[in-house]
Amino acid sequence: MSFTGNALALDAGQRAVDFSLPGTQGPVSLADRAGSVVYVDFWASWCGPCRESFSWMNSMQQKYRSKGLRVIAINLDARRADAWKFLAEHPAAFTVAFDGTGKTPDIYGVKGMPTSFLVGRDGKIVLRHTGFKASDRQQLEKQIQAALEGGK
Numbered sequence: 582m583s584f585t586g587n588a589l590a591l592d593a594g595q596r597a598v599d600f601s602l603p604g605t606q607g608p609v610s611l612a613d614r615a616g617s618v619v620y621v622d623f624w625a626s627w628c629g630p631c632r633e634s635f636s637w638m639n640s641m642q643q644k645y646r647s648k649g650l651r652v653i654a655i656n657l658d659a660r661r662a663d664a665w666k667f668l669a670e671h672p673a674a675f676t677v678a679f680d681g682t683g684k685t686p687d688i689y690g691v692k693g694m695p696t697s698f699l700v701g702r703d704g705k706i707v708l709r710h711t712g713f714k715a716s717d718r719q720q721l722e723k724q725i726q727a728a729l730e731g732g733k
Contacts, residue, residue: 591689592709597621597700600685602655602678605668609678611700614651618707618728619700622654623686626667628694634713635671641725642675648729649702655680657694697721701728 591597597619601610611619622638624631635654642652652675656664659681668677680686689698692711699708699721708724710717 591698591706593706595706596704597698597706598688600655600678600680600688602680602685604676604678605673606676609653609676611653614653615704616702617649617651618645618702618725620650620652620697620725621689621700622652622695622697623657623689623691624654624695625657626663627658630713631667631695632671633715634695634697635673637713637718637721639672639674641722645725645729650725650729652676653678655685657681657683657686657691699724699728701731 597611599610599612601608603609611621620638620641622634624634638652638654641650654673654675655678657680658664661679661681664679686696689696695713696709696711698706699710701707707728710721
């Protein structure tokens with residue numbers, strides 16, 4: 582795992598820190614998605630709201646992929662088997678990475694599950710969001726649309 586920064590909490594307007602993590606389909610890094618709008622979501626198998634967020638992230642990836650949206654969901658379970666069990670029950674139509682060490686969420690300042698970051702095309706964080714409930718869907722989608730249309 583490698584990092585190109587040493588921030589302890591990242592907020593809107595700051596440059597997102599690159600990461601390199603193992604994923605379900607090979608190595609995953611933020612730098613590989615440069616020029617795209619990236620929705621980075623930190624989740625764990627024991628997280629109730631994560632179950633609901635997965636179906637929403639699947640629909641966002643499908644709806645906006647052609648416009649440049651890329652979803653990366655980073656699992657934080659210490660036991661990867663727990664993540665695989667969750668994924669069997671809640672399939673992901675987007676990129677899934679694993680960080681059982683907790684280094685990436687520490688750098689991003691993640692304090693709750695799920696926590697997501699919308700990263701603009703310029704590599705800067707557009708939005709930081711903690712938690713997930715049905716009432717969040719519309720506002721989050723508006724932020725994604727704005728980032729895709731605004732060239733951020």
